[in-house]
Amino acid sequence: MNSREELDDFVKNGHQQYLPHLSIDPVIFGYHDQQLKILLLEWIGHNGWGLPGGFIQRREPLSQAANRILKERTGLDDVFLQQFHTFGDSPYRLEDQSARELSEKLGHQIQDSWLFERTLSISYVALVDYSKVIVTTDFFTEGYQWCDIREIPPLLFDQNEVVEKALATLRRQLFHEPIGYNLLAEKFTLPEIHALYETILGKKLDQWNFAKKLVNLGIIKRLAEKRSIGAHRSPFLYQFEKETYEAALEQGIVQTY
Amino acid sequence: MNSREELDDFVKNGHQQYLPHLSIDPVIFGYHDQQLKILLLEWIGHNGWGLPGGFIQRREPLSQAANRILKERTGLDDVFLQQFHTFGDSPYRLEDQSARELSEKLGHQIQDSWLFERTLSISYVALVDYSKVIVTTDFFTEGYQWCDIREIPPLLFDQNEVVEKALATLRRQLFHEPIGYNLLAEKFTLPEIHALYETILGKKLDQWNFAKKLVNLGIIKRLAEKRSIGAHRSPFLYQFEKETYEAALEQGIVQTY
DNA sequence: CCAAAAGTGTTATTGCTACACCCATGA
DNA sequence: TCATGGGTGTAGCAATAACACTTTTGG
Numbered sequence: 001m002n003s004r005e006e007l008d009d010f011v012k013n014g015h016q017q018y019l020p021h022l023s024i025d026p027v028i029f030g031y032h033d034q035q036l037k038i039l040l041l042e043w044i045g046h047n048g049w050g051l052p053g054g055f056i057q058r059r060e061p062l063s064q065a066a067n068r069i070l071k072e073r074t075g076l077d078d079v080f081l082q083q084f085h086t087f088g089d090s091p092y093r094l095e096d097q098s099a100r101e102l103s104e105k106l107g108h109q110i111q112d113s114w115l116f117e118r119t120l121s122i123s124y125v126a127l128v129d130y131s132k133v134i135v136t137t138d139f140f141t142e143g144y145q146w147c148d149i150r151e152i153p154p155l156l157f158d159q160n161e162v163v164e165k166a167l168a169t170l171r172r173q174l175f176h177e178p179i180g181y182n183l184l185a186e187k188f189t190l191p192e193i194h195a196l197y198e199t200i201l202g203k204k205l206d207q208w209n210f211a212k213k214l215v216n217l218g219i220i221k222r223l224a225e226k227r228s229i230g231a232h233r234s235p236f237l238y239q240f241e242k243e244t245y246e247a248a249l250e251q252g253i254v255q256t257y
Numbered sequence: 258m259n260s261r262e263e264l265d266d267f268v269k270n271g272h273q274q275y276l277p278h279l280s281i282d283p284v285i286f287g288y289h290d291q292q293l294k295i296l297l298l299e300w301i302g303h304n305g306w307g308l309p310g311g312f313i314q315r316r317e318p319l320s321q322a323a324n325r326i327l328k329e330r331t332g333l334d335d336v337f338l339q340q341f342h343t344f345g346d347s348p349y350r351l352e353d354q355s356a357r358e359l360s361e362k363l364g365h366q367i368q369d370s371w372l373f374e375r376t377l378s379i380s381y382v383a384l385v386d387y388s389k390v391i392v393t394t395d396f397f398t399e400g401y402q403w404c405d406i407r408e409i410p411p412l413l414f415d416q417n418e419v420v421e422k423a424l425a426t427l428r429r430q431l432f433h434e435p436i437g438y439n440l441l442a443e444k445f446t447l448p449e450i451h452a453l454y455e456t457i458l459g460k461k462l463d464q465w466n467f468a469k470k471l472v473n474l475g476i477i478k479r480l481a482e483k484r485s486i487g488a489h490r491s492p493f494l495y496q497f498e499k500e501t502y503e504a505a506l507e508q509g510i511v512q513t514y
Numbered sequence: 515c516c517a518a519a520a521g522t523g524t525t526a527t528t529g530c531t532a533c534a535c536c537c538a539t540g541a
Numbered sequence: 542t543c544a545t546g547g548g549t550g551t552a553g554c555a556a557t558a559a560c561a562c563t564t565t566t567g568g
Binding site: 234 | 529530531532533537538539540541
Binding site for chain 2: 564565
């Protein structure tokens with residue numbers, strides 16, 4: 001996967017397998033232990049951090065490509081993954097400079113490559129448990145970090161803007177879908193989901209009101225069981241209400257006048 | 258613009274000017290006189306209706322391309338236009354069949370064209386006053402209709418799904434932005450904007466509650482003036498609050514827990 | 515003065531916020 | 542029995558929905 005020959009071939013002939021001018025760039029949020037981070041990859045040459053990305057195979061459905069790319073980088077399947085915007089305005093994306101720089105870093109002297117052409121970025125948000133992720137870097141990257149969302153460094157191209165919009169999307173979705181699906185165990189306690197929401201939203205939420213709202217909206221329901229957590233009162237267990245949520249997905253939010 | 262030579266050239270060499278594999282397909286909603294319609298174009302050969310569309314010039318920013326395409330078809334500038342999804346999953350979009358059919362209809366025998374390749378569709382919603390529109394068809398279309406949204410016929414490719422999602426987007430936006438901006442005069446009456454909202458949402462709204470909410474949200478404000486409308490009480494005039502709305506645009510909807 | 519259109523008021527209900535308070539548990 | 546974390550109640554306020562009511566206007 002990483003030999004120089006394969007890389008050369010990818011740079012020169014990748015467009016036979018992949019659609020040119022398009023990339024999929026997922027912003028992968030990782031939650032664990034009340035911390036929210038995003039996955040950044042280090043470009044070869046140590047000159048900058050950027051989002052993971054990938055290309056769409058010529059006959060591969062778009063959403064399948066997004067899932068494949070997520071799996072290639074994280075090893076994970078079946079997580080929250082949602083398209084949120086296609087970026088094609090930034091001046092950075094209009095210049096071939098970016099890919100040319102990359103070429104220099106690689107030590108290649110390639111003048112023509114599909115990678116040097118203008119590329120629009122179809123962006124997705126993903127949300128995973130980063131303690132379960134095994135990161136695999138790609139051709140152009142050789143290191144990674146899970147970076148706290150409050151400490152994001154300047155990224156390549158226009159990706160800081162992409163990350164911002166991704167976070168806004170994630171926060172909005174929180175109110176309309178059971179996003180914690182793959183972050184919490186099948187049965188979870190109120191304090192657990194409460195911490196998750198607080199961390200993603202970046203603010204304190206009243207426990208009681210929070211619980212009442214989630215239950216009222218029909219997103220979660222309380223079970224009869226409790227969990228023993230040692231030296232304290234045993235919390236009830238909850239589950240996501242999958243039917244309610246899927247119905248809500250159909251309709252979207254129905255605000256009324 | 259419509260000669261056979263030009264068309265031939267476009268089919269054969271258009272990819273030198275435009276990005277292949279990508280199209281912009283705006284769903285153009287037209288409102289007038291309490292009717293909501295969408296613009297459909299008739300494919301050459303009278304075999305089906307579809308959405309207007311266009312391609313992105315190689316060095317043209319995406320949003321500029323969307324605006325250009327809207328202007329080319331409708332003659333209008335500066336209207337509500339918003340990207341909502343990039344479609345790349347439908348089986349129709351994966352087959353080259355679609356463009357090949359088109360070629361047959363054109364009477365051409367072209368075997369290879371960038372137009373025959375897989376194309377992802379970056380879709381936009383637009384909202385215009387259809388009484389102000391002068392429709393111009395493109396290379397591949399030769400007729401048009403403003404079709405009531407309740408009577409949409411089967412469309413080409415996966416475009417029925419696109420239209421549905423567009424309408425959902427439009428209805429959602431209604432609560433977050435002063436969408437009527439280009440549909441109503443600068444100063445308008447409550448009954449006018451009320452009718453607009455009812456028509457777009459497809460349901461009755463209580464006048465009084467509606468007005469109170471819009472004013473509370475700070476989207477519109479009442480002026481001191483009234484308009485004389487003949488044999489009835491003179492309604493007050495209102496204006497959009499542009500500052501409030503642009504601030505709201507930045508933040509998105511801030512739901513709280 | 516009447517019909518139609520526009521605008522106003524009022525109430526019941528719901529939901530949200532912000533607290534204060536009580537319970538369970540093992541050290 | 543105490544510290545800690547978990548769960549409950551409620552009062553006050555704001556938003557909402559439904560509906561009845563009043564005002565304006567030209568004919």
